[in-house]
Amino acid sequence: MGRRAVAVVQECLVEKLANDCSKHGGLVMQQRIRMFVRVCVALLFVFSSAHAAAQDLCTGVGACNRPWMIPAGDIPWAVQTPVSHDGINALMSLPSSGGQSSVETSITGPTTVSFWWKVEPAVPAISGEGITFLVDDVGVTFNSSTEWSKFTHSISLPGPHSLKWAFFPSQPGGSGVLDQFLVEETVVPTGSMAINSGASVTKTGNVTLSLTYEDGDGSGVTKMRFSNNGSTWSGWENPADSKSWALTTGDGNRTVRAQFRDKAGNVSAVYTDYIKVDGTPPTGSVLINAGAPSTSNPVVSLGLTGLDGTGSGVTRMRFSIDGKTWGAWESFAATRAYTLPATPAYYTVRVQFRDRAENVSSIYSDYIHLLAP
Template identity: 30%
Template sequence: MTFSSVGKKTLTATYEGAFDFYGSSDSVLHTVEKASTTTAISGHDPSPSIAGQEVTVSFTVAVTPPGAGVLTGGVTVEDGEGHTCSTTVNQGVCRLTPSSKGSKTISATYEGDGNYLGSSDSVSHLVNNELPSGTILINGGALATTSLSVTLTISADDDSGIPPEMQFSNDSSEWSAFESLIASKPWMLSKGDGQKTVFARFRDITGEPTVPVSDTITLDTLAGDEYGVTVNGGALFTNQITVTLTLGAKPYTTQMQVSNDGGFSGTLWEAYNSQTYWTITQYGNYVIPRVVYVRYKDMEGDVSSTFQDDIILDVTAPNGWVEVITSGTNNIALGISASNPASIRPSFSTLPNHRIVPAQHLPFTVFIPQMSKNILCYPPTGEPNVTLRLYAEDDVSGVAGMMISHLPNFPCAIWQPYITTKAWFAPPGASMVYVKFRDYAGNVSEVVSDEIP
């Protein structure tokens, strides 16, 4: 016999009798108590969660044998810090939102009903304060690389103590698949020299990715993927103690040492860079090669042999002179312009040796002999009318070029290769020739001059 309710029950047994026997009965008092139940939490997701994130708690409530029947009533779920949710026993799911970091005890309590006893269950649940945090370094923090292939050094942790997953991108748009956290990973940069950025983000068991972190490096394939150093692009001379070093290096180079001393005394390791400024040592005006020494270190900590290049520091300017050998007529140039050149037919009949230029050839120049003021500045374009004798000397790097002008501030003049005799066009009205010389180190002489007869 199965009772569907609790309480005091009278159990009666009755014999109905037979043709030779009278019937009979007896009764006893029987108590039906509430059946026991078992509550079990089957899930609490996500786990761990983040403070302020909703957690879905799944549960079951069953009648404990030998009890049976259909349960009614409600279930309350709480996290031990005042955050609760309630639902009916047959729903099996309830959602609450922990608001603080730490280990929580989530409990589900069935309150029971008229026929069934209540029961409860609890589980531990970890609430993180924030998403995982992490960092990324390209080639151990190097400033440059000569190869598309680099090594990423990754560090990340999570409040849960469970290592997060990681993924990477060259543009923060297209990402690699999430993978288990490792400390070092090979990676390919995007093609094309210039600054490159690699992005990384992480996720914990909650599945929510972090805000990307990144590191930058300059891809410089022109520097060369073998160890080496070049001073000022391979120049033989310089007139400055500050020079530019081009530093080729093998892939995965992380650090370098640069020194004016081949023993690297007191020189610290620094992040590898393919281009850097360097100060060479100046020993007064002594003309000796200044040597720069470099060595490199890779991701494994292996140190290369020493590489070097030199350059001669020349701080002495050349000196020289100029002499006008022959000269022609000095003229002055007058520039004439008009808003409607086609309508102009100028005439300078009152001037000696005048020349009329057709309007379709405007703008034009009128030359007036033997006038020497209001000289215009323009590059010399006429037929040579002066022969110059030039002399310059430089004891170190040699004379490389010269600049010639009819004015002492050299407007419109350009550097040209040094020669000792020059047929030169003296602009109209010029009375002097000015010259300065430059050596291969870039030192410029004082201005020298001579009169044009």
């Protein structure tokens, strides 16, 4: 069963429960519903692949910049939506009959972490049930409250540490719930941005921004935003590897600015990239043999101008003797030898110019009378 399918089942479940709740009300009904939710979560987990579960774990606590895992031999925790502190989802221990149900992550000290947690009580309530928070497998604190609370803990020892939340039911009973894990830190994230993979010119103002971002072992990059002028910014949005972006309209040099924000609220430096918008075709001219009316030599000299104003500049040209078949694009040059057909006649040489943004000019031409030698 894929993540999407699991999500759909969970959404249906929540809706059904809401209806039942409003119909029947009452604490007992709510507690039965909670138990039902836990059983459903357990079933969903069984049907989910291990990979999907690992991905969901980080989503549940909102910390996908670090690994979340179930210690070998332990009963898993799983993501579910009916019970959460952030209103989105949270990790919940799965039903067990006495075995340890736990979830684990790792972090580098010294550091300070915080998280929200609570116990979903059993029906009927079992006294003494609770979650233990352990650092490097040493218990730090125990929580048996059925109300959400935030716990903050500092680790002074440098190096890697394991953080574990373990629920020990004495019999099939309640569950531990964990949400909003946060590394409390003040280090700004870093990142990078390139417009159209670093191209220097573009024909249109609709570009693609390529992005990288990094927060080390910190709270993790959670948002990004953009600006064309450095004062008006787009709204903060979820980070991604690429982003479609509209530059300030018209031709000219354009700068895009990007910023990244981590979960602890630290905002990165402004990262910029530049690109020139050139949506205007070049103009030009051609003269055969400096404008001479006739020649008896089929090898003529073309004098060429290619103008692009403040645009990206003329880089290419191509020729045609009949206006239908064109030669390949070649480097622009101010003069070029050109060989006319051998038969004496009037001949028109046509030329087109192309700028660096690949805008193609109109057709310019000149003609000459080729005489018999």
